[in-house]
Amino acid sequence: MPVKLTEVARHAGVSLATASRVLNGSSRTPAAGIAERVKSAAEELGYVANAQAQALARSTTGLVGLVVHDIADPYFSAIAHGVQEAALTSHHQVLLAGTDIAGDGGSPGDAELAAVNAFISYRTDAIILAASRLLEEDPRLIKALSQYITNGGRVVTLGASAIPEARVLTVANREGAAALVAALVTQGIRRFVILAGPHERNTARVRVEGFLQGLAGEKIEPLAVVHGAFTSKGGHDATLEYMDSLGDSAAVPAILTHDAGSPVCILAANDVMALGAMTALRSRGLAIPADVQVAGFDDIPTLRDHSPGLTTYSLPLEEMGRLAAEMALTPAGKQSHSVTG
Amino acid sequence: MPVKLTEVARHAGVSLATASRVLNGSSRTPAAGIAERVKSAAEELGYVANAQAQALARSTTGLVGLVVHDIADPYFSAIAHGVQEAALTSHHQVLLAGTDIAGDGGSPGDAELAAVNAFISYRTDAIILAASRLLEEDPRLIKALSQYITNGGRVVTLGASAIPEARVLTVANREGAAALVAALVTQGIRRFVILAGPHERNTARVRVEGFLQGLAGEKIEPLAVVHGAFTSKGGHDATLEYMDSLGDSAAVPAILTHDAGSPVCILAANDVMALGAMTALRSRGLAIPADVQVAGFDDIPTLRDHSPGLTTYSLPLEEMGRLAAEMALTPAGKQSHSVTG
DNA sequence: TCAAGTTTGGAAAGCGCTTTCCAATATATG
DNA sequence: CATATATTGGAAAGCGCTTTCCAAACTTGA
Numbered sequence: 046m047p048v049k050l051t052e053v054a055r056h057a058g059v060s061l062a063t064a065s066r067v068l069n070g071s072s073r074t075p076a077a078g079i080a081e082r083v084k085s086a087a088e089e090l091g092y093v094a095n096a097q098a099q100a101l102a103r104s105t106t107g108l109v110g111l112v113v114h115d116i117a118d119p120y121f122s123a124i125a126h127g128v129q130e131a132a133l134t135s136h137h138q139v140l141l142a143g144t145d146i147a148g149d150g151g152s153p154g155d156a157e158l159a160a161v162n163a164f165i166s167y168r169t170d171a172i173i174l175a176a177s178r179l180l181e182e183d184p185r186l187i188k189a190l191s192q193y194i195t196n197g198g199r200v201v202t203l204g205a206s207a208i209p210e211a212r213v214l215t216v217a218n219r220e221g222a223a224a225l226v227a228a229l230v231t232q233g234i235r236r237f238v239i240l241a242g243p244h245e246r247n248t249a250r251v252r253v254e255g256f257l258q259g260l261a262g263e264k265i266e267p268l269a270v271v272h273g274a275f276t277s278k279g280g281h282d283a284t285l286e287y288m289d290s291l292g293d294s295a296a297v298p299a300i301l302t303h304d305a306g307s308p309v310c311i312l313a314a315n316d317v318m319a320l321g322a323m324t325a326l327r328s329r330g331l332a333i334p335a336d337v338q339v340a341g342f343d344d345i346p347t348l349r350d351h352s353p354g355l356t357t358y359s360l361p362l363e364e365m366g367r368l369a370a371e372m373a374l375t376p377a378g379k380q381s382h383s384v385t386g
Numbered sequence: 387m388p389v390k391l392t393e394v395a396r397h398a399g400v401s402l403a404t405a406s407r408v409l410n411g412s413s414r415t416p417a418a419g420i421a422e423r424v425k426s427a428a429e430e431l432g433y434v435a436n437a438q439a440q441a442l443a444r445s446t447t448g449l450v451g452l453v454v455h456d457i458a459d460p461y462f463s464a465i466a467h468g469v470q471e472a473a474l475t476s477h478h479q480v481l482l483a484g485t486d487i488a489g490d491g492g493s494p495g496d497a498e499l500a501a502v503n504a505f506i507s508y509r510t511d512a513i514i515l516a517a518s519r520l521l522e523e524d525p526r527l528i529k530a531l532s533q534y535i536t537n538g539g540r541v542v543t544l545g546a547s548a549i550p551e552a553r554v555l556t557v558a559n560r561e562g563a564a565a566l567v568a569a570l571v572t573q574g575i576r577r578f579v580i581l582a583g584p585h586e587r588n589t590a591r592v593r594v595e596g597f598l599q600g601l602a603g604e605k606i607e608p609l610a611v612v613h614g615a616f617t618s619k620g621g622h623d624a625t626l627e628y629m630d631s632l633g634d635s636a637a638v639p640a641i642l643t644h645d646a647g648s649p650v651c652i653l654a655a656n657d658v659m660a661l662g663a664m665t666a667l668r669s670r671g672l673a674i675p676a677d678v679q680v681a682g683f684d685d686i687p688t689l690r691d692h693s694p695g696l697t698t699y700s701l702p703l704e705e706m707g708r709l710a711a712e713m714a715l716t717p718a719g720k721q722s723h724s725v726t727g
Numbered sequence: 728t729c730a731a732g733t734t735t736g737g738a739a740a741g742c743g744c745t746t747t748c749c750a751a752t753a754t755a756t757g
Numbered sequence: 758c759a760t761a762t763a764t765t766g767g768a769a770a771g772c773g774c775t776t777t778c779c780a781a782a783c784t785t786g787a
Contacts, residue, residue, distance in 0.1 A: 049773055066775090097772090098772070098775090099773080101772090102774045
């Protein structure tokens with residue numbers, strides 16, 4: 046139904062080949078006069094090239110797939126923003142998929158596999174995996190991506206993965222976590238509760254390892270390591286559970302306050318968990334940072350408007366998205382890259 | 387390079403037509419035995435259908451385009467999340483574009499036009515316009531979308547637009563704003579400063595109209611109406627400017643505190659502006675809500691973890707995204723729909 | 728002026744699928 | 758058992774482009 050190139054060509058009195066050459070960047074450029082005729086015919090008819098047909102003929106789609114966990118999470122949306130930016134400069138469109146959305150049922154990780162398969166089906170020029178990699182990658186995922194790469198597709202992951210040949214944007218999760226602990230200790234804090242994410246998520250696990258490593262360096266044992274979902278609610282619920290585990294849930298657990306001599310700091314595996322933790326603490330009447338301190342990881346943009354400010358390890362999220370997209374869209378580009386806070 | 391249907395067919399000893407029929411939902415289903423052969427051949431070879439070729443042959447792409455302003459803004463990312471959800475259930479992929487990203491230069495609105503043109507080029511089955519419509523829509527945009535709709539594409543806008551034939555998801559911006567004012571007045575507040583967004587953005591303007599309408603109903607004149615960008619920074623800066631305009635910038639403007647008898651409430655056109663305003667107020671040493679109150683609009687999910695809580699008009703953002711996508715993806719579906727908070 | 732070289736436009740062969748016909752079987756009916 | 762009727766698989770014509778060849782039309786130089 047839309048007007049096609051054939052019609053433009055006929056309208057301009059030239060062949061299909063010529064029309065194609067003037068309208069879409071070909072190496073051959075028809076004479077100025079002809080070109081003008083074709084252009085105005087296209088303009089007049091409101092011609093818009095069919096990218097699907099072009100993709101088929103050129104065997105490159107101008108699409109880049111981005112897999113995030115939850116686009117509504119500030120961490121991922123900041124990255125997505127950066128990806129979009131870089132995609133635009135390379136004239137690519139972004140295909141977005143979120144793995145937090147229940148697929149047609151199935152085990153966790155199925156959503157990611159489905160997303161990747163969809164992207165492969167659309168023959169995206171590259172796929173960016175921003176959702177945190179799993180400790181045990183799904184072999185089907187690995188197989189699909191390997192084949193994709195073999196066929197000329199590019200894959201970049203944020204953080205290491207078990208996917209051979211994928212380019213990786215290394216993030217200073219472990220080092221950052223350790224550094225954060227060191228900074229907090231310098232501030233005089235020596236009692237920590239670690240709010241860990243799901244163990245199978247590499248990002249979450251590695252950060253906790255970094256925390257523990259940092260603490261070990263200072264000869265400190267954490268008061269506890271509690272696990273929760275990698276979300277605000279996860280941080281909130283885990284914090285509540287922890288407090289309850291401390292004793293009478295009606296009263297403010299004494300251990301959390303200064304009573305014991307030094308302030309306690311809740312060290313969350315990421316900012317949204319930290320924010321959830323703060324909400325939980327407040328709901329129990331604890332003041333932040335007077336009674337309890339809280340630290341996070343990521344420096345999500347929305348922190349800007351939080352008060353009191355969260356102590357956090359700052360990651361250049363948007364820049365990370367941009368870098369990942371650049372790595373993905375540069376045919377012979379960098380195979381790896383790393384970012385620090 | 388990837389394995390194609392022809393190869394699967396050859397491998398299974400059947401024709402191309404048969405292979406196509408068993409692998410991709412056709413109305414005709416080959417005999418069970420044959421089907422099995424084809425399926426295992428496909429599995430064995432790791433066949434993934436080329437969606438581009440299918441799109442060309444079927445003249446439907448399974449793509450839906452979503453235009454937002456800034457995906458990193460919680461408002462848009464919540465909507466995007468909803469869109470994704472609905473898209474998944476209709477087996478569609480979402481193509482995302484943000485209009486806040488500088489295109490190849492040009493006037494404001496060009497980014498949206500570029501995004502829409504890209505979507506049209508990819509022949510998305512539908513386009514969802516979530517970025518707030520402009521008071522003066524770009525005629526080129528209108529023309530492109532009209533043609534798109536004529537050609538069978540579906541367009542849905544969040545909030546009314548000047549695009550004929552577009553389906554619209556009406557949002558109770560005006561009514562909600564008025565209702566919010568009424569609720570605040572009931573709480574005893576009678577002095578308001580309106581933090582308006584850019585006048586040319588319909589969403590922003592209509593909300594302010596609703597605020598003014600609500601105030602008029604109570605026979606109240608706002609202390610002031612100040613404009614700023616529709617972002618956290620916009621709310622922040624506008625608030626600071628307003629305070630400065632009140633006099634000695636070093637001191638806390640007396641007019642803002644209870645001194646004058648009743649508390650002042652800053653009424654922002656959306657939540658992110660309100661959050662920015664709160665940050666600005668705090669930076670001047672004002673306590674919220676003790677000294678000044680702040681109200682927003684949208685009820686973005688991230689508000690959950692803000693303290694003190696923001697008074698706001700709650701919009702079902704995610705649901706809105708879902709509805710918009712449903713309207714967009716249902717061929718003969720609802721032409722319009724509306725949501726209230 | 729003519730051979731050799733250079734542009735330039737067009738015909739046609741794909742790109743990887745879907746789907747319409749057709750022909751060939753298989754099944755049902757008398 | 759012959760005929761009518763379903764089923765079933767396959768050949769081939771597209772879907773809307775790009776791009777490789779070709780041939781025709783120009784240049785150029787001697």
